[in-house]
Amino acid sequence: MRHVPPQSVASATEDLPLKVWDVPTRLAHWAIVLLFGVSWLTAEQGWITWHRLSGSSMLCVVLFRLFWGVWGSDTARFAQFVRGPRKVGAYVGRLLRGKKGPAGLGHNPLGAWSVVAMLGLLLLQAGLGLFAVDEYGIEGGPLAQHLSFEGARQVAAIHEAVFDLLLVVVALHACAVVAHLVIGGDNLVGPMITGRRRAGPGPAQPPAMAPSGRAAVGFVAIAAAVAALAFFG
Secondary structure (H helix, E strand, C coil): CCCCCHHHHHHHHHHCEEECCCHHHHHHHHHHHHHHHHHHHHHHHCCHHHHHHHHHHHHHHHHHHHHHHHHCCHHHCHHHHCCCHHHHHHHHHHHHCCCCCCCCCCCCHHHHHHHHHHHHHHHHHHHHHCCCECCCCCCECCCHHHCCHHHHHHHHHHHHHHHHHHHHHHHHHHHHHHHHHHCCCCCCHHHHHHCEEECCCCCCCCCCCCCHHHHHHHHHHHHHHHHHHHHHC
16 A cells, blocks of 8 residues: 555545535525615615615515524534634634635635625614605615604614625625735635535644535525515515
């Protein structure tokens, strides 16, 4: 039997692409990207019916991602990838030193907080949209009727302000993705499409994937609840 040097084993492990992102996580990610653009466009064009539909859809997807962050696959769970300030600082220092390769299989410590911030703001944005009304009091969210006109207008103003904040966070997130590629040699976009990424140095244990049936049941339940909210107020 031919002896394989330890270095060769480590190299093979490092180059082995592992499945790190399940289908529900990837679909939720790209659905949020698409719906964010659609929500912006429909608001700019005054297509209120379509804007309400995209907002309700965004609420469904964000709530599902929160659900999946608790009961989903290992790399999708917040408890698995959200880290404290010390680990975030260490990772940023590592990145600035130009150390190549990904830090872990899923979200890196810096990207984790970016994900949490965006999900929180998107949830707030979509939730506010349920209560917002236009300046004429004609078009509004399905729950605007439960507020006074002045209250619903204040909600609309906050709704617009949160969107402006989201634009900043999304821009920073995009810049971080580019920085990881240029400085750290870490392609974050490809794995979110294919679901696989290089394991990095040293042996790696493939993350456990949650059953797709759990994702389907969770999404249907969330979609039904949001639809009831949107149509029956």
